Amino acid sequence: MDANEFDRLLKVCRISLNHDEKDRIINDIEEIIKYFNTLNEFETGNTSESYHAIRIPERLRQDKVEAFQNTNGILKNTKTYRFYVVGPKI
Amino acid sequence: MSSSIKEFQSKEKPEGYYKKLVNGLSEVNKQLGAFLNINETIKDGFPFSVKDNLCVRDVETKAGSEILSGYIPPFNATCVERLSSSKFSFLGKTSMDEFGFGSFGLNTMCVAKNPFNTAYVAGGSSSGAAVATSILKYHVALAESTGGSISNPAAFCGVVGFTPTYGAISRYGLVDYANSLDKIGIMARSSEDIRTVFDIVKGPDSYDSTCVGIKFTNVNNKKIFLIKQLLDATDEKVRSEFDKLVSKIREMGYSVEEKSLEFIEKAIPAYYIISMAEASTNLAKYNGYKYGFKNENFSEEYNRFFTESRSKFGVEAKRRVVLGTFVRSASVKEKYYRKALKVRSLLIREIGKLLKNGFILTPTMPITTPKIEKAVSLTPVEAYRMDILTIPPSICGFPHVSFPYSYPNGMPLGAQIISDHFNDYALLDFVKSWETSFRYKFKYNIGDIR
Numbered sequence: 001m002d003a004n005e006f007d008r009l010l011k012v013c014r015i016s017l018n019h020d021e022k023d024r025i026i027n028d029i030e031e032i033i034k035y036f037n038t039l040n041e042f043e044t045g046n047t048s049e050s051y052h053a054i055r056i057p058e059r060l061r062q063d064k065v066e067a068f069q070n071t072n073g074i075l076k077n078t079k080t081y082r083f084y085v086v087g088p089k090i
Numbered sequence: 091m092s093s094s095i096k097e098f099q100s101k102e103k104p105e106g107y108y109k110k111l112v113n114g115l116s117e118v119n120k121q122l123g124a125f126l127n128i129n130e131t132i133k134d135g136f137p138f139s140v141k142d143n144l145c146v147r148d149v150e151t152k153a154g155s156e157i158l159s160g161y162i163p164p165f166n167a168t169c170v171e172r173l174s175s176s177k178f179s180f181l182g183k184t185s186m187d188e189f190g191f192g193s194f195g196l197n198t199m200c201v202a203k204n205p206f207n208t209a210y211v212a213g214g215s216s217s218g219a220a221v222a223t224s225i226l227k228y229h230v231a232l233a234e235s236t237g238g239s240i241s242n243p244a245a246f247c248g249v250v251g252f253t254p255t256y257g258a259i260s261r262y263g264l265v266d267y268a269n270s271l272d273k274i275g276i277m278a279r280s281s282e283d284i285r286t287v288f289d290i291v292k293g294p295d296s297y298d299s300t301c302v303g304i305k306f307t308n309v310n311n312k313k314i315f316l317i318k319q320l321l322d323a324t325d326e327k328v329r330s331e332f333d334k335l336v337s338k339i340r341e342m343g344y345s346v347e348e349k350s351l352e353f354i355e356k357a358i359p360a361y362y363i364i365s366m367a368e369a370s371t372n373l374a375k376y377n378g379y380k381y382g383f384k385n386e387n388f389s390e391e392y393n394r395f396f397t398e399s400r401s402k403f404g405v406e407a408k409r410r411v412v413l414g415t416f417v418r419s420a421s422v423k424e425k426y427y428r429k430a431l432k433v434r435s436l437l438i439r440e441i442g443k444l445l446k447n448g449f450i451l452t453p454t455m456p457i458t459t460p461k462i463e464k465a466v467s468l469t470p471v472e473a474y475r476m477d478i479l480t481i482p483p484s485i486c487g488f489p490h491v492s493f494p495y496s497y498p499n500g501m502p503l504g505a506q507i508i509s510d511h512f513n514d515y516a517l518l519d520f521v522k523s524w525e526t527s528f529r530y531k532f533k534y535n536i537g538d539i540r
Contacts, residue, residue: 053487073164
């Protein structure tokens with residue numbers, strides 16, 4: 001992975017690294033990707049993909065509104081203004 | 091080994107018992123760093139600890155990360171709720187690697203140390219849970235494993251660590267690492283205590299659609315499989331102790347057969363690709379204005395605000411977010427992410443064939459407990475390779491139990507027994523029969539009642 005590609009990836013991830021972290025992580029990532037590449041030495045043919053280890057039965061909840069009693073408890077973890085959560089500009 | 095829960099319930103507690111327990115624990119915790127906080131108001135019930143990535147109402151829950159500092163959940167995780175409603179009392183939150191990212195308990199602000207010798211690691215990522223179980227006479231720990239985070243520290247700290255089948259225990263209230271791999275489990279000093287807790291916390295939950303209500307089996311064919319490639323990956327010292335264990339298992343009436351699974355080592359890169367891909371999306375919710383750390387620069391442009399907030403992640407978390415985002419990129423997704431999912435299918439199929447006819451037995455870790463200074467010096471790939479024995483059952487969602495079986499040079503060694511999906515009780519019965527002829531050792535017995 002070249003430096004430009006790495007910088008593009010950091011931008012996509014919204015991760016900023018200081019100089020030391022960048023040096024350290026880019027070297028680690030090279031080594032890890034090389035290790036990940038060993039997976040491609042192995043032929044998987046037409047095997048299907050397993051998104052879960054077990055079969056998850058389709059079990060949807062009823063589409064009905066349930067009142068959550070502790071809304072103040074949730075808002076306690078945010079900065080609020082007149083019962084609205086304050087966030088950054090978009 | 092008998093049930094300490096039954097023993098505790100049958101004993102009369104001396105006056106001031108819980109106060110003395112908290113004081114004794116607080117003192118030892120200064121050296122070992124198992125607990126992040128201790129509930130000083132505990133006054134009845136059997137004590138249980140909770141790994142820091144499980145929500146406990148009105149108790150700070152950080153999952154070992156600075157970015158969650160100050161987060162106070164307004165609800166209990168389902169497993170915490172069920173245990174609290176059954177004569178168990180919350181004792182405190184236990185330390186862990188940040189979001190579960192680590193095998194040695196070192197990727198965190200509060201490093202737990204091995205109770206047998208503080209120069210050695212406690213393992214990870216449920217480091218504090220294992221230390222707590224090793225030092226407290228009457229206690230069980232709720233822990234969590236993604237790729238071996240229960241077995242690994244249980245082995246290094248000499249306790250029993252149970253990771254159930256994926257989907258057996260609700261994940262509601264867990265700070266997610268990788269949803270398709272995360273499993274809530276239990277650590278205790280005996281299989282009996284684990285069984286008692288498992289009976290309470292398992293079962294369907296309307297808040298977690300992956301928590302399935304499948305009936306458990308209890309099949310034991312008295313057959314043990316050893317996997318050649320996994321034994322080859324262990325160091326000589328571990329191998330020679332493990333061979334002695336295999337002889338004892340034969341004496342217990344089991345037939346033992348060695349099998350070869352050529353591609354089992356591919357479980358490691360497949361696991362890390364899947365787990366990092368899932369972690370990179372899960373961690374996107376920590377944006378600086380919900381949960382824990384608050385960025386007050388609301389006038390900042392959104393992307394800059396978000397990026398600035400995420401500087402609170404530790405190095406390993408940043409590394410995994412970057413790699414997880416990379417393996418999901420459109421240009422390489424087929425090569426890494428989808429390939430890893432196919433490898434998982436093959437592993438489930440091939441390992442599953444063996445487990446239809448018996449258990450698989452392996453050492454829990456390929457090395458003896460390392461010193462902290464040695465573990466710190468490992469490169470990421472060297473550290474990931476240490477998970478060779480715990481990843482195969484973890485990526486496949488097979489239940490597994492790590493139990494102590496030897497103490498060379500005064501440090502515990504653990505072995506891991508693996509079974510087929512939902513055959514969890516057969517594993518607990520196996521460990522129970524092991525415990526009838528082998529006595530576990532502990533250096534501390536805080537809370538003992540004489």
